[in-house]
Amino acid sequence: MSGAIYLDGLSTAPLAPEARAAMLAAWDQPGNPSSPHAAGERAAALVETARRSVADLVGASSAEIVFTSGATEANNLAIAGAAAAAITGGSERRHVVVTSIEHKSVLEAAWRLRAVGFTVDIAPVTKAGVVDLGELAALIRNDTLLVSVMAANNETAVLQPIAEVAALAHAVGALLHCDAAQAVGKVPVDVIDLDVDFMSVSSHKMYGPMGVGALYVSAAAPRPTPLLVGGGQENGLRAGTEPAPLIAGFGTAAEVARSRLEKDARHAKSLLGAFLQDLSERQVKIHVNGNVSKLLPGAINISIDGIDAQSLAMIMARTVMISTGSACNSGQINSSHVLDAMDVDEKRKKEALRICFGRYHSDPDAREAARQLGDAINRMR
Numbered sequence: 250m251s252g253a254i255y256l257d258g259l260s261t262a263p264l265a266p267e268a269r270a271a272m273l274a275a276w277d278q279p280g281n282p283s284s285p286h287a288a289g290e291r292a293a294a295l296v297e298t299a300r301r302s303v304a305d306l307v308g309a310s311s312a313e314i315v316f317t318s319g320a321t322e323a324n325n326l327a328i329a330g331a332a333a334a335a336i337t338g339g340s341e342r343r344h345v346v347v348t349s350i351e352h353k354s355v356l357e358a359a360w361r362l363r364a365v366g367f368t369v370d371i372a373p374v375t376k377a378g379v380v381d382l383g384e385l386a387a388l389i390r391n392d393t394l395l396v397s398v399m400a401a402n403n404e405t406a407v408l409q410p411i412a413e414v415a416a417l418a419h420a421v422g423a424l425l426h427c428d429a430a431q432a433v434g435k436v437p438v439d440v441i442d443l444d445v446d447f448m449s450v451s452s453h454k455m456y457g458p459m460g461v462g463a464l465y466v467s468a469a470a471p472r473p474t475p476l477l478v479g480g481g482q483e484n485g486l487r488a489g490t491e492p493a494p495l496i497a498g499f500g501t502a503a504e505v506a507r508s509r510l511e512k513d514a515r516h517a518k519s520l521l522g523a524f525l526q527d528l529s530e531r532q533v534k535i536h537v538n539g540n541v542s543k544l545l546p547g548a549i550n551i552s553i554d555g556i557d558a559q560s561l562a563m564i565m566a567r568t569v570m571i572s573t574g575s576a577c578n579s580g581q582i583n584s585s586h587v588l589d590a591m592d593v594d595e596k597r598k599k600e601a602l603r604i605c606f607g608r609y610h611s612d613p614d615a616r617e618a619a620r621q622l623g624d625a626i627n628r629m630r
């Protein structure tokens with residue numbers, strides 16, 4: 250083990266070497282996927298191969314995958330696009346439900362709909378960070394157009410009961426969007442089993458490159474209105490030249506993830522277990538923020554008793570890289586809207602850290618991270 254240990258894989262995961270190799274090869278080949286010549290055909294083939302790989306990873310058909318710049322754009326396309334399609338299509342539905350722990354790209358996209366006559370309700374979560382199905386059911390109405398619930402939370406790693414949410418939404422004819430940016434590539438995610446209409450995926454959360462993602466649009470769902478219009482790429486749902494090299498990297502990352510999903514999960518879980526065990530042997534008392542039996546493998550949000558997380562993260566910034574809030578909130582020292590929604594008390598919120606072990610960590614990394622954190626905590630006490 251040498252160098253700093255990166256435990257912030259929920260904000261962005263390291264790039265898989267296979268994805269890097271696929272991109273390097275693609276960058277060397279000019280070609281716009283829309284061009285009617287050999288170079289264009291080559292680029293288009295890269296995009297279509299990647300589409301198949303992403304579709305296979307989530308149990309979709311290729312035609313249901315729309316490449317975007319990431320999950321932020323996919324979330325916006327699903328929410329704004331479904332609302333715009335309802336308005337122009339003559340639907341009377343003007344109500345949307347999201348949960349209190351969604352990523353800001355879901356919350357902000359939903360709030361924007363108020364300006365065009367929608368009502369937005371926010372479904373609460375339990376203290377364990379799981380959407381409260383009873384409260385959600387009570388909010389869903391006959392005029393609900395869309396329900397949006399994430400598959401796994403980016404701050405707590407807590408998995409959400411998406412199939413149950415789908416049953417509630419579909420019972421009144423509402424659509425279900427699922428932001429699965431954190432779950433895809435780490436746990437089995439199947440669009441048919443989950444019964445989602447739209448689902449967002451992010452490449453850089455699953456060891457692919459940044460700047461690319463996808464929206465699954467079920468063939469049975471109404472077509473969202475595109476956010477970007479122009480050249481009609483992505484079946485008219487997302488205009489703009491497809492970044493073939495990034496998409497090739499994403500597709501390769503999806504293939505790799507599919508081929509080793511269980512192995513990666515077992516590995517990440519066992520490293521987190523070793524890390525927590527070592528911390529406890531060093532007399533570090535922790536409290537888990539979230540339902541410990543429903544976590545993404547290898548990831549956890551913990552509060553360390555008596556330790557200010559911000560100070561600890563700063564002390565460790567060059568040795569063990571951890572985060573105290575979601576990536577998009579770091580930099581601002583606002584309290585996390587996710588921990589607020591879970592009613593975590595003020596002291597514990599200040600002590601909260603997000604830790605993620607993954608594919609490229611080793612057992613010595615986990616032990617060394619626990620040793621370094623334990624030492625820093627002792628110094629702070």
Ligand SMILES: Cc1ncc(COP(=O)(O)O)c(C=O)c1O
Nearest residue numbers: 319320321352403430431451462
């Ligand atoms: C749950 C969730 N949704 C959406 C996003 C945004 O993804 P991207 O960076 O691909 O836009 C993130 C990343 O922080 C996330 O964790």
